[in-house]
Amino acid sequence: MSDVARLAGVSKMTVSNVVNNRAGVSDPVRRRVLDAIQQSGYRVNLSARTLKSGRTGIIGLAVPEIHSPYFGHLAAHVIARAAQQGFHVAIEQTGAAAAGEIDAIAHSHTLHFDGLILSAVELDRADPRLAGAAYPIVMLGEQDFGGRFDHVAMPNEDGTYAATTHLIDRGCRDIAIVTGNALEGVNVVTRRYQGYLAALAERGLQPDPALLVTVDTMTMDSGRAAGHRLADSRHKVDGVVAVTDTVAQGVLRGLADRGLRVPGDIRLIGFDDIPQAEFMVPSLSTVAPDHQWMAAKAVELLTGRIGAPARETTEYTAPFELMVRESTT
Amino acid sequence: MSDVARLAGVSKMTVSNVVNNRAGVSDPVRRRVLDAIQQSGYRVNLSARTLKSGRTGIIGLAVPEIHSPYFGHLAAHVIARAAQQGFHVAIEQTGAAAAGEIDAIAHSHTLHFDGLILSAVELDRADPRLAGAAYPIVMLGEQDFGGRFDHVAMPNEDGTYAATTHLIDRGCRDIAIVTGNALEGVNVVTRRYQGYLAALAERGLQPDPALLVTVDTMTMDSGRAAGHRLADSRHKVDGVVAVTDTVAQGVLRGLADRGLRVPGDIRLIGFDDIPQAEFMVPSLSTVAPDHQWMAAKAVELLTGRIGAPARETTEYTAPFELMVRESTT
């Protein structure tokens, strides 16, 4: 910057004013400075600007894992949206563990992110380590934090309710649910399970404990094992609600391993509408929350709070659509 | 830092020495300083450190799109590996366009990344804008840049050769290839096409122009359309080599749309071994490059060059394995 100033015959301050498009610089001077910038190949040093301003222009996005169609998809939207607002996104992987989620918060602090979008799946609202965060956090999609944070929620309960009702409408009566094993507290697993129970109850169907299949992780592998368990059990099953599309993909494969056909023998529905859902054979019916909407709201809430830290927290729930495809035909 | 120094009754410099684990600090002083750090909740300011040292500790990773199982998977490995070496990873999306790839380079500059891992799919080795980069770049996986950059290559030609040979071994004689439309120059598309041609030639099969199906983008959508074209043509086809697993997923779906069975009517093989390949119905045979190895090499090359900028460029080609699954049984 000193070089540019010398070249243009002005002070560093004037260069700064030109670089930042501030008013109060005469046209000829501005031109001279711009020329000097061209000539010297000058570029602002963001570290210096950050040091001075206390802002990095970077927001963190903490997700369980960036591979995983759902979070990858979401991340792509967040990155695009943040860019529109002049923010860069740094991605942290939490590994779907409470410790990783806390680490992400600490990291954000160390790296001086301006804020953090946290897709928490394990962290408890009561976790004392949550108190430490000294900058804006927006919770995305999962746990309930009782109004302590801005929150963009998934339509967990309503979505699964709609999915289960759809299976009943298609004539299913023995509907299994494949879900996580954290059936206590308020989290994605419990809320989706509640939606399933609510739909059964409304249609006068009894939930059968034998039709509750829990998995440790939300992976295709776990889903496949769940599919095996369903196929190998003596229980009649004519429909399956899977907690996520990724798990559904595994369930589908597990049923195929045992020679069961979807939708011929068993109907299957997922949750998320990952890009692959439409291309599976059979294509997967699913609950499709509006990912783009979620990303936009999350970024909007975060940048809003960066501007006004003391504002009241807000909670949004994403709209969703039921995508009916071959797997429930 | 001044606060900590005052609290511990030492100078800022001593605090710095303790924070950076430097030798030459007596044990009692070190303890006092650590206590003071605890008490005050002090954390180093990375911006200040960066400003002083000229290094950010952040490396950029530019990929066409972070959703996309292949790049998501690769990114996860790169992030993990870089973390081991004390680097953070910022992800840039290029949108599979040369302009986006150039932007990523410029961005890296602005954001003062210490280096960039660039998964270039469109950028040409002759592109003049490539000259600008004033920091280390490692090319990952695709284009050939004639030794100008450190490069971790995919086993493009050998992989497709092996895939095609495998189909021939399974009795296929009319083998189509679904690939990109950039059939000139040295890039992933041409090299994989060469591997296909080489395998046909070695087994005395004539390449049939009608069996070359090109797509604009490496997406499931494009693959599906290609599947339709193959099914609707009058040509006999008994095997398909797809340029990527993602495209293969689309081809499989496109063939299913037309009532064609894999592997019954047509055998299909992909490239990449994305996590979904194993879970597709039928499961997808594919060429499996060692992603973890690639990520590790890329990070290693980059950090090596950050340490020694003038070193000779190196080129590695990833090892691969042929995964034989149901789609070619």
Place this chain on the structure above:
DNA sequence: TTGTAAGCGTTATCAT
């Protein structure tokens, strides 16, 4: 073993 001084590149403030 510890401390002092200067400077990394930028910008806010105040002066001209």
Place this chain on the structure above:
DNA sequence: ATGATAACGCTTACAA
């Protein structure tokens, strides 16, 4: 409209 100065928090070089 433009400039001088100081400060952001840290580390290198040197002095004690």
